[in-house]
Amino acid sequence: MKIVILGCGRVGATLANMMDRAGHQVSVIDYSSEAFQRLDPDFKGETILGNGVDEDILIRAGIKEADAFAAVTNGDNRNIMASQIAKEIFHVKKVVCRIYDPIRERTYHELGLETFCPTTIGAQMLAEVLLSEPTAAKAARQDEKQ
Amino acid sequence: MYIIIGGGGDIGYYLTKTLLNQGHEVLLLEKDAARYQALSEELGEAVVRGDACEARVMEDAGAKRADVVIAVTGEDDDNLVICQMAKRRFNVNRTIARLNNPKHEKIFQKLGIDITVSPTKAILSLIEAEIPTTRFVPLMKLRRAGLDFVELRIPAESPTIGKTLREINLPRNSNLALIVRNNQPIIPNAETVIQEDDEIFALVSPEGEDAIRKAFGALG
Numbered sequence: 280m281k282i283v284i285l286g287c288g289r290v291g292a293t294l295a296n297m298m299d300r301a302g303h304q305v306s307v308i309d310y311s312s313e314a315f316q317r318l319d320p321d322f323k324g325e326t327i328l329g330n331g332v333d334e335d336i337l338i339r340a341g342i343k344e345a346d347a348f349a350a351v352t353n354g355d356n357r358n359i360m361a362s363q364i365a366k367e368i369f370h371v372k373k374v375v376c377r378i379y380d381p382i383r384e385r386t387y388h389e390l391g392l393e394t395f396c397p398t399t400i401g402a403q404m405l406a407e408v409l410l411s412e413p414t415a416a417k418a419a420r421q422d423e424k425q
Numbered sequence: 426m427y428i429i430i431g432g433g434g435d436i437g438y439y440l441t442k443t444l445l446n447q448g449h450e451v452l453l454l455e456k457d458a459a460r461y462q463a464l465s466e467e468l469g470e471a472v473v474r475g476d477a478c479e480a481r482v483m484e485d486a487g488a489k490r491a492d493v494v495i496a497v498t499g500e501d502d503d504n505l506v507i508c509q510m511a512k513r514r515f516n517v518n519r520t521i522a523r524l525n526n527p528k529h530e531k532i533f534q535k536l537g538i539d540i541t542v543s544p545t546k547a548i549l550s551l552i553e554a555e556i557p558t559t560r561f562v563p564l565m566k567l568r569r570a571g572l573d574f575v576e577l578r579i580p581a582e583s584p585t586i587g588k589t590l591r592e593i594n595l596p597r598n599s600n601l602a603l604i605v606r607n608n609q610p611i612i613p614n615a616e617t618v619i620q621e622d623d624e625i626f627a628l629v630s631p632e633g634e635d636a637i638r639k640a641f642g643a644l645g
Contacts, residue, residue, distance in 0.1 A: 332502050332529075354502070356502040359502065363532065367536065382479075386509075390509075
């Protein structure tokens with residue numbers, strides 16, 4: 280699969296490395312060249328320096344032939360605009376957009392964008408952990424029962 | 426009208442001042458603390474600190490009753506989201522966005538932004554109007570009269586040079602309002618003789634534009 284990833288932060292770089300190792304053709308865009316240091320030394324994909332809401336940069340990253348696009352910069356609005364360009368102008372089949380702000384995430388989800396919100400997901404996981412019994416206490420109670 | 430403006434840069438600031446002077450109710454949203462301070466000293470309650478992309482900020486700003494939301498930050502992605510959120514969450518009827526990159530016009534229109542304004546494009550069209558090869562410039566539309574106010578410059582090869590206006594066949598519903606020759610205004614009459622490089626200002630119906638262009642041999 281040909282995948283374009285916008286944003287080479289921790290998430291973007293990890294995703295790019297994973298996809299590259301799985302044998303996919305990966306292009307990563309970031310406006311800082313230092314960000315590309317997060318990629319594996321043997322990363323085989325392409326790195327493109329530039330602004331991800333600029334159509335020319337997306338074209339250089341191969342968006343026209345891409346099967347999938349993921350927007351994971353640290354700017355919600357940048358991700359939203361780039362994802363809409365990928366979807367509406369370049370008709371990429373699979374587009375995923377990270378949005379930190381839960382309200383904005385819900386709005387764009389309603390508008391038909393495939394979105395995910397690390398804020399909501401992270402908070403839910405933390406809540407589950409906090410509300411579950413500590414493992415040690417659980418083990419102790421199990422012992423009592425026996 | 427109630428107008429909410431996102432982005433308190435120079436454009437947002439002057440826009441707010443002008444619209445307030447015109448008697449509109451205006452609220453300017455600026456997210457940067459230092460810039461907000463500077464703005465509020467002059468604009469007082471007309472400016473509020475907050476990010477116009479945030480639904481809660483817009484809710485507090487009364488976005489539901491806003492007639493227009495205008496996004497004029499220096500970032501196109503912010504301007505897009507401000508307008509889309511205003512439309513989608515608050516049913517704002519009219520959204521206007523500033524385009525920093527003129528190439529974004531297409532995607533903004535596709536995504537439902539009502540009006541886009543690109544300073545880059547505006548300046549480009551002004552430059553084009555000044556370039557001598559562009560000899561036919563629509564200046565203004567008089568919508569109710571159904572007429573266009575146009576400017577054209579007489580090129581060296583024009584068949585009308587040396588002729589009086591009486592001798593030139595002008596389309597119906599057209600009127601030459603003014604000739605500017607060597608920076609001097611001339612109110613034309615039937616005996617006025619056309620010269621090379623005359624700048625002609627005319628009122629013409631949209632259907633007559635081609636005819637007047639041909640009559641004077643104006644290009645472009």
